[in-house]
Amino acid sequence: SGYAQNGDLEDAELDDYSFSCYSQLEVNGSHHSLTCAFDDPDINSTNLELEICGALLEINCLNFSKLQEVYYIKTKKFLLIGDSEICVKLGEKSITCKKMNIVKIVKPEAPFNVSVIYREGANDFVVTFNTSHLQKKYVKNLMHDVAYRQEKDENNWMHVNLSGTKLTLLQRKLQDDAMYEIKVRSIPYSSDYFEGFWSEWSPSYHFRTPETKRAEEMD
Amino acid sequence: YNFTNCDFEKIKQKYQKTIYDDLKEYMNGTRSTQFNSTVSCNNRADCLAAIERLTFRPPRGCASLAGEAFALRTDATFTLQCPGYSSAQIHNTQAAKKRKKREVTTNKCLEQVSQLLGLWGRFCRTFRKQ
Numbered sequence: 001s002g003y004a005q006n007g008d009l010e011d012a013e014l015d016d017y018s019f020s021c022y023s024q025l026e027v028n029g030s031h032h033s034l035t036c037a038f039d040d041p042d043i044n045s046t047n048l049e050l051e052i053c054g055a056l057l058e059i060n061c062l063n064f065s066k067l068q069e070v071y072y073i074k075t076k077k078f079l080l081i082g083d084s085e086i087c088v089k090l091g092e093k094s095i096t097c098k099k100m101n102i103v104k105i106v107k108p109e110a111p112f113n114v115s116v117i118y119r120e121g122a123n124d125f126v127v128t129f130n131t132s133h134l135q136k137k138y139v140k141n142l143m144h145d146v147a148y149r150q151e152k153d154e155n156n157w158m159h160v161n162l163s164g165t166k167l168t169l170l171q172r173k174l175q176d177d178a179m180y181e182i183k184v185r186s187i188p189y190s191s192d193y194f195e196g197f198w199s200e201w202s203p204s205y206h207f208r209t210p211e212t213k214r215a216e217e218m219d
Numbered sequence: 220y221n222f223t224n225c226d227f228e229k230i231k232q233k234y235q236k237t238i239y240d241d242l243k244e245y246m247n248g249t250r251s252t253q254f255n256s257t258v259s260c261n262n263r264a265d266c267l268a269a270i271e272r273l274t275f276r277p278p279r280g281c282a283s284l285a286g287e288a289f290a291l292r293t294d295a296t297f298t299l300q301c302p303g304y305s306s307a308q309i310h311n312t313q314a315a316k317k318r319k320k321r322e323v324t325t326n327k328c329l330e331q332v333s334q335l336l337g338l339w340g341r342f343c344r345t346f347r348k349q
């Protein structure tokens with residue numbers, strides 16, 4: 001689900017208040033977001049609050065807002081250097097806390113505008129897509145995962161990893177006269193300062209491969 | 220404070236990924252050639268010492284830069300990557316951060332930040348010679 005799983009419980013008798021978070025930088029102009037949720041969906045979180053302290057600009061701590069079972073913060077105040085501490089609080093009492101580094105739990109925004117153009121002369125398909133991260137200041141270096149499959153082949157996804165936003169698929173590598181589905185997701189580049197999780201998948205794009213001449217001559 | 224034992228690679232990464240954009244944003248609207256470079260440094264530790272001096276002890280005519288994002292990030296970077304560096308003792312940054320939230324951007328401050336960009340650039344170039 002794209003969350004950090006590296007927490008440990010303070011004390012065996014406590015309910016399992018472990019939680020996971022991901023950050024999205026410059027998700028809304030220069031505002032960042034941090035989203036957390038309890039790993040146990042059945043937990044009664046009615047009076048539980050989340051607070052982040054440390055590695056913040058000009059302030060010591062920030063309280064999360066809550067929407068149903070998800071806690072989130074929208075702010076410009078992430079220092080982006082060093083660890084923060086996120087605590088689950090019941091009133092003033094901290095029940096459990098976890099050290100997290102905002103730049104190491106980044107979940108990019110999903111790519112979009114996936115499209116495929118057939119080039120008859122070159123016998124290939126040019127796949128292009130877009131990502132909002134090209135315009136960002138911080139998380140610019142992403143690895144993209146292009147997944148495509150023949151629609152009737154339920155789980156037979158082929159994958160291509162690339163750092164650019166353009167890819168060519170050779171016609172001879174695809175079935176003739178067949179319907180294909182293609183989609184893309186992104187993750188921060190592994191050796192970059194920013195690390196984290198896979199984004200959501202882009203909306204899928206569907207295209208049909210042409211009948212080739214050999215097939216036409218046999219008709 | 221002697222910056223010789225700092226983790227220079229990590230400092231460079233933090234500069235390139237966060238501090239640089241802050242400095243450019245601070246200089247937004249000024250031409251990069253508007254100020255002559257008047258401060259230089261010889262090696263990495265020397266550069267960091269000069270950067271620390273210019274960041275946290277600005278000259279007359281520029282009240283304080285300590286509340287700026289680039290200064291807060293520089294402080295956090297040095298605290299993380301330089302053993303024994305603690306800004307609170309060295310130049311009372313904690314007090315400076317509280318007292319001077321964000322200062323008016325004077326021309327003197329712009330000149331100072333222009334020098335900082337030069338020093339950080341010089342610091343990064345020391346890695347190219349390796």
